[in-house]
Each structure stands twice: as structure tokens, then as C-alpha cells.
Amino acid sequence: MENLLNGKKYSKESLTDLNSKELFAIYSENKDRTIRNELVNRYLYIAEILSKKYINKGIDYEDIFQIASLGLIYAIERFDVSKGFEFSSFATPTIIGEIKKYFRDKGWAIRVPRRIQELSKKVNNAKVVLHQTLQRVPKVSDIAEYLECTEEEVLEAMEASQVYTPKSLELSYDNNGEDKDVTLMDLIGEEDKDFASLENKDFLVKCLEKLNHMEKQIIKARFFNNETQSQVAKKFEVSQMTISRMEKKIIKKLQNDMQSLS
Structure with a gap:
């Protein structure tokens, strides 16, 4: 055993006769990647067993297994054989912790605040x-x-849990005996494209009513008729600088009106 701790590099074949405690003792001394790979192979079954507990939770098994394998490597790196614990007992919470962390970060189809995620779990339990x-x-x-x-917090958590596993837009529903079923896509409403336009138009009308005659003419010429400041200045027989200053003043008025409404 003493000879094994002298910084020597080992092949996989030379490690097969050593038990796991011996391998951990050697690895803690020289951090030989060949030894670590041997330990990973010996204990990979733990990652596989724990990964299968999270099947059908919204993330592919292959992804979960990769995270569990990474957790296994972390456990190998941190394990201290001198403390007398069994490695499987040490590795299990480490691997589960990595899987749960991955689910918290990646498992939700829409990003949900951590507070709501945690409350959603408590609600389900x-x-x-x-x-x-x-x-x-x-x-x-x-x-x-x-x-x-509060009941509001419970409802918020229950609603948020619906985004954990997204539903396909092609999911079909019975259409009350009709020949063709209705898909989820058919039931999803869409924003009225004219609504924002109507709101903006109403806002502009009210704001323009507060402007004097010349200010209204400048706005109409500049933003409705697409005339340049030079063209507008020539029309009113003033300098372009005057039109520029008035335009900035009018826009400032409109901004203040918009802020007062929001």
C-alpha cells in the first residue's frame, strides 16, 4: 500500500484488485484521474438509481443522469475515507442535492420566483x-x-405549478360531438392588434386639445405630414432653431401628460 502512494500513475488494470477504501486513500493523496474514473465506474449505479426517481418530472432522464453523475464526481472529490463513513451514505445526499438544484434552475418552463417554487412544493405535499x-x-x-x-399565496403557487411541465399547443379537446376536435392553440386568445392603436389615438387627441394653434400645426406638419424642420420653419416664416425648440417643448408636454396618466 505504501508503494501506491508515491505519486505513481496507474492503469485501470492495476486498480481492479484494490478495494474502494484503498482507492479513496490513494486518490486523496495523488488525485490521479485514472483512480477517480475507477471510483466513478464502481459507484455509477448510485447516480443511475437516484436519477430514475425523477423520471417524468418534466426533464429528460439523460439530462438528469448527467447531473447525477456530476454530483457523484463532486462526492468523490469531497469524501474523506478516514472518517469511517460509507461512501454511498455520503454520496446520496450530494447527488440528490445536485439534481434538485438543477430542477430548481431548469425544470420550470417559465421562470418562477424561488419563493413560489418552494411554496408550490409545500402546497403539493x-x-x-x-x-x-x-x-x-x-x-x-x-x-x-x-x-x-394566505389563500392568495396558495392560489398563486397552484397557478405557477401549471408551468412546470408545458402543454403542447396541439393538445386536442372534445368539441361536443363535432367531427373535428379543438386544439389548445384554437382556444388561446390573442391580443387585439387594434387595441393599442385605439388607446394611443385617444391619448393623442386629448393631448393635442391642450396645445395652441401653432403647436398643433407643427405637430401635424412634422409627424403626420413628415415635413422637415426646415420646411415647417419656412411655412411659419421663422428660423429652424425656433421650430426645433418648439418641437422639444411640445414633446416634453406630451411626455408629462403620459406620465400623469400612467
Whole structure:
């Protein structure tokens, strides 16, 4: 064993006769990547078992397994064989921690605040507990009381949980006996493109009513007729600098009006 700790490089074949504790002892001394790879191969089954517990949670198994394997490497790097613990007991929480961290960061189709993510988990757990305790489906008020939070917070968490696994736009629904089913895409409303235009038009009309005659003419010439400042200045027989100053003054008025409405 002493000879193995002298900074020597090892082939995979030379490590097969050593037990895991010996390998960890050697690795803690020389950090030989060949030894680490051997340890990874010996304990990869732990990453595989833990990864399978998170199947059908909204992320592909292959991605989860990669994260679990990375967690296994972290555990190997941090493990201290001299403390007498079993490596599997040390590695399991490390790997699960990495998987959960990945789910928090990547598992939600839409980014949701961490506070809501955590509350969503508590709500789901509360549903199970209260269903067994009350022998019925728990109400929002039951969950809120159990978690000591407001009903609004529970509803927010329940709504947020719907974005954890996105639904396909091609998901079909029965169309009350009609020949063709309705897809989710058909049911999603879209923003009225004319709504913003109407709002802006109404806003401009009200703002223009506050301008004097010359200011209205300048706005009309510059932004409706697309005339240059020079053309407008010639029309009113003033300098271009005067038109520029008046234009800035008018725009400032409109900005102030918009801020007062928002």
C-alpha cells in the first residue's frame, strides 16, 4: 500500500484488485484521474438509481443522469475515507442535492420566483397530507390554514405549478360531438392588434386639445405630414432653431401628460 502512494500513475488494470477504501486513500493523496474514473465506474449505479426517481418530472432522464453523475464526481472529490463513513451514505445526499438544484434552475418552463417554487412544493405535499387527514379533497382555505399562509399565496403557487411541465399547443379537446376536435392553440386568445392603436389615438387627441394653434400645426406638419424642420420653419416664416425648440417643448408636454396618466 505504501508503494501506491508515491505519486505513481496507474492503469485501470492495476486498480481492479484494490478495494474502494484503498482507492479513496490513494486518490486523496495523488488525485490521479485514472483512480477517480475507477471510483466513478464502481459507484455509477448510485447516480443511475437516484436519477430514475425523477423520471417524468418534466426533464429528460439523460439530462438528469448527467447531473447525477456530476454530483457523484463532486462526492468523490469531497469524501474523506478516514472518517469511517460509507461512501454511498455520503454520496446520496450530494447527488440528490445536485439534481434538485438543477430542477430548481431548469425544470420550470417559465421562470418562477424561488419563493413560489418552494411554496408550490409545500402546497403539493399539503394536498396529500390533508386528503388523508380530512378524507376529502382539501379546499384552498384548508391548505392555507395548514401552511399558515394566505389563500392568495396558495392560489398563486397552484397557478405557477401549471408551468412546470408545458402543454403542447396541439393538445386536442372534445368539441361536443363535432367531427373535428379543438386544439389548445384554437382556444388561446390573442391580443387585439387594434387595441393599442385605439388607446394611443385617444391619448393623442386629448393631448393635442391642450396645445395652441401653432403647436398643433407643427405637430401635424412634422409627424403626420413628415415635413422637415426646415420646411415647417419656412411655412411659419421663422428660423429652424425656433421650430426645433418648439418641437422639444411640445414633446416634453406630451411626455408629462403620459406620465400623469400612467
